[in-house]
Amino acid sequence: MKEASKRIFALTKRNLKEILREPVSLIFLLGLPLFLLVLFYYIFHNLTPQFEMQYLAPGIIAFSQAFLTLFVGLLMSMDRASAFLIRLYVTPAGSYEFIAGYMLAMLPVSLVQSVLFFITAGIIEPSFFSVNMIWGVLCSLITAMLYIGFGILFGSLCNEKAIGGIASIVISGQSVLSGMWFPLEGINKNVITVMNILPFRPSAQFIQHIVSGSDAVFDDIIKPLIIVLAYTVVITTAGILIYNVKMKRQ
């Protein structure tokens, strides 16, 4: 067990370095969402409540987390395509250690994302600073696991050429179906139902309600949390199973 945890730590460190040393990943994981946070706030916050900081900052965090899917999936598929992973399969490491290495590497990235966006939001609008922000940072790690799970699934399933396209479905789904960027009044009820069933809106709502300190604990916090967790478990489990099958087929 001790040896396994040392290997997981080594894999996590390596995966984190691989991702952070690619400038393009920093642009999409941090730069683009930060730019949108500032831009959307200054353009729209007086026009529509959708872009008030209490909604915008958590929404941007959920949006930035969708890029975790792209980068974890890309790293996994590139590793699978190269002889690097074959080399590691000859070490005593088990498949769960490889998966844990990919997942754990993305958590510090998610932590930096939420801290950076919350602090920026607080600097722009000082009234946004509150203790709930700390809860927001911690709870965003739960929603990050959903998008990392998508990455594990796609990284196990697709080659590196397909990852970009597949991950962009999640990124687009998160943007459009989270209900972040447009008011939902007047939208067809069936569409709203779909948005509530899929995990994108609940993941954004969960962080929003934690930060705003909602009193409707079950409807606003527990319900979206259950949806997010259910998707996370199913998607990650499917990813792990597929990874195991592919590993045995090497």
Place this chain on the structure above:
Amino acid sequence: MAAIRTEKLRKEYKDTVAVDGLDLEIEEGELFSLLGVNGAGKTTTIKMLTTLTEPTSGDAFILGHSIKEDKKKIKEQIDVSMQQTAVARNLSVDENLEFYCRMRGKSKEETENIKKRTYQIFGLDKVAKKRTKQLSGGWQRKLSIALALAGEPKVLFLDEPTLGLDVIARRELWRAIESLKGKMTIVLTTHYMEEAEALSDRIGIMKDGKLLFVGDKTALFEKTKTSSVEDAFIKTVEEGV
């Protein structure tokens, strides 16, 4: 005890037989070259011996452990360098070695000693701090093979280690491989006959998944009535001598 012993080792893929009843023994400390044209079954044999692929039937024993039953024990004592370069691209040479030593359960002190030794054998100290993706193909391949040594394996599999390298880089790698002779058992597959001739203690020639010849160079030359490994290989494969 033989370092490697195979017993009627066989691998089928749908309607293709990649390895057909391989019986082979390789002694500890030996450098054994496995030769064959493309599709002869060399890489599939290596994949089975390194536990990456399950055999369809038969078995093989690495240092007495079955590739079917004792995968974990085998993995602790072997390593492999496959045809393609296998390094972490965004890590420096130094970080690659450190990472791989950790994966092999080495302590910090052991890792430092391994790094020193590896730098000495492969001359990697010149590029130790450079990220791997900035290195030439030759340096990357050297690192790739150096990583296979980092775990201090008792049995090392080198699958076409000098493929695509220029003649200088190839000769440097030969010297590195030669310096390992006798310290561990090495199984080498290659398409370069002069490589097999220069490095091997014994040679095996495969065709269509079957082993046509096993023995040292003298026995090969006598059998085929030739004087070079290349001529002997061609005669064996084409005429089945």
